[in-house]
Amino acid sequence: MNATDPVVLPSATDLYTAAARVGGIVRRTPVYEIDGQEFGVAGARVIVKLELLQHTGSFKVRGALNTLLAGPVPSDGVVAASGGNHGAAVAWAAARVGVPARIFVPSTSPPVKAARVASYGAEVVVVDGYYPDAWVASQKWAEGRAVAQIHAYDAPEVVAGQSTLGLELAEQVPEASTVLVSCGGGGLFAGVTLAMGETLPDSRVVPVEPERCPTLHTALVAGSPVQAEVGGVAADSMGAAAAGRIAHAVASQHGVQPVLVPDDAIVAARTFLWERCRILAEPGGATAFAALHSGAFRPEPGETVVVVISGANTTELPGS
Amino acid sequence: MNATDPVVLPSATDLYTAAARVGGIVRRTPVYEIDGQEFGVAGARVIVKLELLQHTGSFKVRGALNTLLAGPVPSDGVVAASGGNHGAAVAWAAARVGVPARIFVPSTSPPVKAARVASYGAEVVVVDGYYPDAWVASQKWAEGRAVAQIHAYDAPEVVAGQSTLGLELAEQVPEASTVLVSCGGGGLFAGVTLAMGETLPDSRVVPVEPERCPTLHTALVAGSPVQAEVGGVAADSMGAAAAGRIAHAVASQHGVQPVLVPDDAIVAARTFLWERCRILAEPGGATAFAALHSGAFRPEPGETVVVVISGANTTELPGS
Numbered sequence: 250m251n252a253t254d255p256v257v258l259p260s261a262t263d264l265y266t267a268a269a270r271v272g273g274i275v276r277r278t279p280v281y282e283i284d285g286q287e288f289g290v291a292g293a294r295v296i297v298k299l300e301l302l303q304h305t306g307s308f309k310v311r312g313a314l315n316t317l318l319a320g321p322v323p324s325d326g327v328v329a330a331s332g333g334n335h336g337a338a339v340a341w342a343a344a345r346v347g348v349p350a351r352i353f354v355p356s357t358s359p360p361v362k363a364a365r366v367a368s369y370g371a372e373v374v375v376v377d378g379y380y381p382d383a384w385v386a387s388q389k390w391a392e393g394r395a396v397a398q399i400h401a402y403d404a405p406e407v408v409a410g411q412s413t414l415g416l417e418l419a420e421q422v423p424e425a426s427t428v429l430v431s432c433g434g435g436g437l438f439a440g441v442t443l444a445m446g447e448t449l450p451d452s453r454v455v456p457v458e459p460e461r462c463p464t465l466h467t468a469l470v471a472g473s474p475v476q477a478e479v480g481g482v483a484a485d486s487m488g489a490a491a492a493g494r495i496a497h498a499v500a501s502q503h504g505v506q507p508v509l510v511p512d513d514a515i516v517a518a519r520t521f522l523w524e525r526c527r528i529l530a531e532p533g534g535a536t537a538f539a540a541l542h543s544g545a546f547r548p549e550p551g552e553t554v555v556v557v558i559s560g561a562n563t564t565e566l567p568g569s
Numbered sequence: 570m571n572a573t574d575p576v577v578l579p580s581a582t583d584l585y586t587a588a589a590r591v592g593g594i595v596r597r598t599p600v601y602e603i604d605g606q607e608f609g610v611a612g613a614r615v616i617v618k619l620e621l622l623q624h625t626g627s628f629k630v631r632g633a634l635n636t637l638l639a640g641p642v643p644s645d646g647v648v649a650a651s652g653g654n655h656g657a658a659v660a661w662a663a664a665r666v667g668v669p670a671r672i673f674v675p676s677t678s679p680p681v682k683a684a685r686v687a688s689y690g691a692e693v694v695v696v697d698g699y700y701p702d703a704w705v706a707s708q709k710w711a712e713g714r715a716v717a718q719i720h721a722y723d724a725p726e727v728v729a730g731q732s733t734l735g736l737e738l739a740e741q742v743p744e745a746s747t748v749l750v751s752c753g754g755g756g757l758f759a760g761v762t763l764a765m766g767e768t769l770p771d772s773r774v775v776p777v778e779p780e781r782c783p784t785l786h787t788a789l790v791a792g793s794p795v796q797a798e799v800g801g802v803a804a805d806s807m808g809a810a811a812a813g814r815i816a817h818a819v820a821s822q823h824g825v826q827p828v829l830v831p832d833d834a835i836v837a838a839r840t841f842l843w844e845r846c847r848i849l850a851e852p853g854g855a856t857a858f859a860a861l862h863s864g865a866f867r868p869e870p871g872e873t874v875v876v877v878i879s880g881a882n883t884t885e886l887p888g889s
Contacts, residue, residue: 279599
């Protein structure tokens with residue numbers, strides 16, 4: 250969609266349709282309770298949703314698969330530019346529906362990431378340079394071809410796909426009062442917020458952003474998504490150039506204010522998750538937890554807080 | 570207990586008493602379903618129980634905590650010789666009940682392991698040499714002191730503690746028909762077998778041993794626990810010098826035959842768990858899964874197989 254088109258949010262029907270489509274193909278990721286007193290949170294229950302155990306190691310498969318199943322998929326398949334979670338998710342989803350995927354990966358991305366994308370059956374094209382170079386190459390290849398492109402976060406089918414995480418969570422933890430989610434482009438945040446609105450309307454969803462990737466925060470201040478400078482430890486998965494228009498609209502409608510966390514809080518949260526829980530998240534996947542762990546977000550007494558651990562695409566143990 | 574004493578198995582009451590004691594202190598670790606077709610298992614459901622997300626990264630805290638809570642604990646606290654999961658579990662449990670713990674660690678154990686034991690508040694004594702040197706030093710220190718020792722696997726309170734994993738699992742997956750558990754000294758195997766016998770008597774528990782740590786297999790062939798030569802990739806957590814008498818008795822009574830898996834199957838299973846599920850297990854923790862992943866264990870059509878992933882005390886990613 251163009252910046253001047255009206256923003257289309259997925260409807261309640263779109264969310265439940267997505268759940269029916271992807272259910273039984275994506276994994277129903279587990280939840281479990283940990284003791285908040287281990288990191289200074291008293292008087293509230295803390296439950297983590299282990300979405301990092303999803304296919305390809307992140308929630309992104311939900312949106313990618315929902316988009317392809319909404320079909321029909323053009324004859325030349327699907328194309329994406331990404332060396333990260335989105336590329337792996339598109340490759341995986343394409344394999345599940347049996348269409349070809351061509352993923353353009355910048356040469357500056359670690360070879361292990363390209364290998365991972367290829368391992369799901371996609372054709373990987375390594376493009377000399379950085380992400381924008383890969384993106385340009387993907388667009389050039391797509392010209393004149395009958396090919397689908399899946400936005401990484403700002404399309405109704407993608408947001409509806411990500412919402413299935415929220416629908417699951419509402420079934421698993423019906424007593425949830427607050428849900429903390431990491432927010433990059435905002436596809437997960439928007440989807441989970443819409444899902445909780447349908448299922449547990451008294452709950453709230455709090456997006457958490459790295460201070461150095463404050464795309465939603467910046468959009469809310471500016472009144473619309475704008476380019477934000479991004480960097481820091483979580484930039485590879487959280488560093489969207491701008492928040493999605495859907496995420497911005499959802500945040501505005503719900504009066505949501507993102508919680509911002511510094512890089513050292515993300516690193517400390519990631520270390521705790523590994524050292525004390527044996528959960529190995531990537532920095533972006535640990536960002537929501539960082540808000541709780543660092544005290545940037547403080548639950549009300551008696552609350553049940555669910556924290557989504559959203560990704561695990563890392564090749565390093567904390568401290569190593 | 571001495572080798573000539575009759576073997577005492579925990580009673581059903583002992584199991585439920587243990588569950589009441591440790592419930593709410595140990596974590597109720599989650600389960601989730603994965604698609605067996607990803608590794609060639611068709612026609613059966615595959616559910617993994619993520620016990621590696623337990624405190625200290627292994628099930629061992631269940632037995633250690635149950636033992637200390639059965640109390641009273643002598644005034645000088647508790648002592649153990651272990652640089653591994655048992656040492657960490659004893660240290661953690663002692664901290665939870667507020668008694669001092671002194672853990673003797675061999676100097677040949679990686680320093681990171683000693684640091685981990687110390688991080689739970691125990692006094693760590695590094696002893697020059699190998700495990701037997703640490704054990705001798707621990708016994709010497711214990712002489713004339715009022716101090717508790719917790720067996721790593723062959724005591725009724727320990728087995729009753731480990732059984733709480735089985736009681737949990739029976740609630741989480743009441744349709745379980747087979748449970749696969751890694752078997753070193755056999756404390757987990759014995760506990761889970763007794764728990765399933767109480768809760769889901771039509772189910773079966775299958776112990777899985779590395780070919781190079783075949784302690785239960787050797788005991789069943791010999792008619793009693795005997796010293797077995799141990800080695801291989803999982804020896805640090807699975808290399809008990811001999812199977813427990815309790816484990817041997819339980820296996821004999823239930824007509825159980827362990828499944829043996831070679832080291833390369835353990836490595837492949839561990840790699841799959843990380844690459845495809847983002848579960849980072851240690852080799853011993855992946856041993857039960859190796860039986861299913863390698864085809865050494867083949868489920869019956871229509872079965873629901875639960876695989877316990879029992880430990881994550883590793884400092885290496887597969888392939889790194």
